Amino acid sequence: MTHDPHHVPAPELPPPGLVYTTPAGRATHTPEAPRRELPPNVSLQIDGVAVSVPAGSTILDACRAQGLDIPTLCYLENLTPVNVCRVCVVEVKGSRVLAPACSRKVEEGMDVETESERVRHSRKVVLEFLGSSVDLSLAGQQVPNGDAARYARRYGADPGRFGPPADGAGAHERDDRDPGHHHSPVGEEAVLAATVEQPVKVDNNLYVRDYSKCILCYKCVEACGEDAQNTFAIAVAGRGFDARISTEWDAPLPDSACVYCGNCIGVCPTGALMFKSEFDMRAAGTWDESAQTTTSTICPYCGVGCAVDLHVQDNTIVKVTSPMDSTVTEGHLCIKGRFGFEFTNERRRG
């Protein structure tokens, strides 16, 4: 076939379920983004392979560009890396300790090992530490980062090595603990591994906080604060093993500064923060992800045009998310987009 410069290709049909507000064919001119100087490339070795990536990339960026599967839990593409879970650690030759891939920037001549014995050991033990102290049953089902069960299998993590879990704390008991003071285990108490187990906090109709599942990844704090919502309703309180996510004075959410944007739910990697609708369905045994469909659309409420994914089960919206790669939302929504779907579930009677 000869090349015809005037040939306009037929517009591709959108995938089923996707709704476009502007037919693709109607667009005539797409303005070009202003040209930006590309940063110079940096050369380094990853697992013995020479790679070249733009300066300013993290080791994780470089590894993922190579198709390497580096485990992450506290990392999320749309938040500032906090490098606290330490499951992404890699070995940088010449470095005394392991480095977090998610935040360590590449340097010229760096020699990185991503699966050395030392790396595997730390990842395994870190996963055991988490598995023995936190309920990871839902970790990894919310977002691409954080499939704890898969990582645990890969590294042979056995959280049971530290003993069966100790009894959980009572409601608000962990929130009441004093920094710098703890009860030291004595005798038989030491057989059981201390955990963060505690009752679920249900204090409003929109979402619940199950801190038994909290790995303290700081993502919700970032999303509530500087990285997205700028509300600062929650922060890390307490210290050491008793550190926890808390509103001021452990106040119930309705009394706090929370604006119910739900962006904390959107970034939670372990299911600790959950739509009340999902929580109730799980409790009733009716939550069934295999029976759910996802419809991508645009939030109808205002002119911003946020991309929303409606998760539908039995013809009922059960939760709303936003794709992280949406240039409008970067995965974040407001209370209306996140929770304002209840009316669609109201069936007209009679």
Place this chain on the structure above:
Amino acid sequence: MDLHVIGPLASPAERAAVDAVLGPAESGWHGGRRDSPNEGHVASGGHDARSRRDLLLPALHALQDRVGQITQPGLNYVCRRLSVPPAEAYGVATFYALLSTKPRPPAVAHVCDDIACRLAGAEETCADLERRLGPAGSPGRDGRTTWLRSPCLGLCEQAPAALFTIAGEQPVRETAAPVDAAGIIRRLERTTSASTSGGPGLLGTARASAPQAGEPELRLLRRVGVVDPESLEDYVAHGGFAALRSALAMGAEAVLREVTDSRLLGRGGAAFPTGRKWSAVAAQPAQPHYVVCNADESEPGTFSNRVLLELDPFAVVESMIIEGFATGSSKGFLYIRGEYPLAESRIRGAIDRARAAGYLGASVAGSGFAFDIEVRRGAGAYICGEETALFESIEGRRGEPRNKPPFPVEVGLFGKPTAINNVETMVNVVPILEGGPGGGARFAAIGTEGSTGPKLFCLSGAVARPGVYEVPFGTTLREMLDLAGGVPGGRSIRAILLGGAAGVFVGPETLDTPLTFEGTRAINATLGSGVVMVFDETADMVGTLRRIAAFFRDESCGQCVPCRVGTVRQEELLARLADKVEIRSREEELVLLADIGRAMRDASICGLGQTASSAIESAMRQPELVAL
């Protein structure tokens, strides 16, 4: 950000205490009187208020000192004054052990039960207190007093020790050592400060902490017990500020050269070359530069910085000014732990006197170089001795260490290039510079090739004369113990803890090791912060290890998983071994302990987690030290 503040209003006492730190509130938007016609509906000054976030911890101290706790209304008032979200401020307040966000009686005895005080009977003291006052934390009969256990108070040479904090209009913070239960109860019942008259005199007091005080060949300790720590004239009469004058005369670059030539290594534990650190800061294009003096000496068994701050505070001021001059900084911060009330008042006094005499301010000693120092008080957090956690703490945040790189010489306090040194490291600059050019080389001639200069060691535990000792590097462990009078009662040495809780246990076979960076490295030990704690044959080694494990669990900031959970698992495992609770064979337990330690060492963010298993693992490797 909309500031959302809930709950009742702060009491007049709380407002007055906070205003004393922050100045009066300027508008209704920031907690002051509402002036509706003039303020209108537009809030202003939020950015100005937020730029003072570093005053959050001082304001929390003001509340704690005034009413004995941080109440919700009190915290809310601080939040409005500084435009800090209450959840964040609550996160900060609940981070520090000396702040209480729950009702607590105003008079509190913080009784040290850490390793050195345990050796001196602290557990018996605590048991006694429990019998007579009730369990730790419970209010006394009149509801006005209580007692709590405390980590190391840095008074190990006079163990056992206690810190008293008595809230009120005239808050009291003072320490007592040695002290028993009866003494603690007596002190709690009194409401005013102890009178200081009739003591053993300056030199006598100094010798209780630094037994060599007054000896002529001392360099770092030569003024300790000799000069009046509250008199600038006395300091000058004993050669004070000669090093500063010499520095100003030779210029900043020459100072950097001398410090580099001295091959001085940091004394806080990391042994980084001081000259390199200073030069790196001086060379940074970003402005301003800061100098930070790390006086958050919290490593159990360490008290040398306290002795310097209490007995030769002007030397600390002088060395900070020199460091400021060399690194191109005009502002210095001195961060002192909250458990050092006397040292804090002495250093504050010295700074005020130095400022009045023109050694601080717009033109240091008439040179045109501007420099001033602010003191910040810690609030009970070992982790804040970690340099980046210390920055976070000064900035009004939780003391959580930052990931490095970037290092403080590039991105430090307030994100600016910062030279941060421990007190002991800093004061070494005085002997380096006071002789004028060539002082660096002369300093480097002291000690050994790899460890130059004099070094302070903190001797405690089973020695006849515990205290801080100054020796040239190269002195052996045996000579060090002889200097301190050896083990009393003719008992034999079982173990020596080098470097504190983050250090290493060694046995008596290492007595001929020279106490240098390279000498201790050769026996897989560490100098750390200069702790030499001696355990004789009667010492409770198992209890000591459990205390160390508990210490790290208490002091972990909780940020990263290996340290937050690892310190808990380590303590549980030790408890199983000690209490003979078997869930698997001892060999398997030891494998697990090594696994925990290795992950903490390899994967933790900062030095706390990286060394939290060091002392315990070293002891477990030597069955003759501890039967577990």
